Amino acid sequence: MQRRPDGSGATPDVRIADFGADNAAIRRIRFAVFVDEQKVPEEIEIDERDPFCVHVLAYLNGEAVGTGRVDVAREHGAAGKIGRVAVLAEARRHGVGAAIMRALHRIAAERGLSSVWCHAQVAAVPFYERLGYRSVGERFDEAGIEHVRMERTEDGRA
Numbered sequence: 001m002q003r004r005p006d007g008s009g010a011t012p013d014v015r016i017a018d019f020g021a022d023n024a025a026i027r028r029i030r031f032a033v034f035v036d037e038q039k040v041p042e043e044i045e046i047d048e049r050d051p052f053c054v055h056v057l058a059y060l061n062g063e064a065v066g067t068g069r070v071d072v073a074r075e076h077g078a079a080g081k082i083g084r085v086a087v088l089a090e091a092r093r094h095g096v097g098a099a100i101m102r103a104l105h106r107i108a109a110e111r112g113l114s115s116v117w118c119h120a121q122v123a124a125v126p127f128y129e130r131l132g133y134r135s136v137g138e139r140f141d142e143a144g145i146e147h148v149r150m151e152r153t154e155d156g157r158a
Helices: 023-037 096-110 122-130
Strands: 013-017 054-060 063-071 079-087 115-121 134-142 145-153
Touching: 013 096, 023 054, 023 063, 023 079, 054 096, 063 096, 079 096, 096 115, 096 122, 115 122, 115 134, 122 134, 122 145
Parallel strands: 079 115
Antiparallel strands: 013 054, 054 063, 063 079, 115 145, 134 145
């Protein structure tokens, strides 16, 4: 088992997922976090953008424990939309979320996108700020949870 530099356990391994082949793992994680924990309506959790996004899965000790996606469609201009970032409760505080975000940033850069943005849950704003994001605009409700739009340029500047 690889140890994290701080000695706190395994290093997350993040891989690009195949949305079709890895759908069960992606759904399991997203439904556990969003539907079961946060009470997001099941019918809106999987959306029409999923097949067009690049998805990642994060593993700890060989077990899929986190996921996220980046929508690289040019309809967003030169910015990619990051979303559906979810980490199972037992895997939180092990660097999984940050590893997922680094992978999504790398994918966006490889696709030639100059920036990324997301709708962040207000409770997660400090996490995104540590990754170089800045809040833009007013807070709003999405699926019954308070969110704010956050943006980050490719060079990590908010």
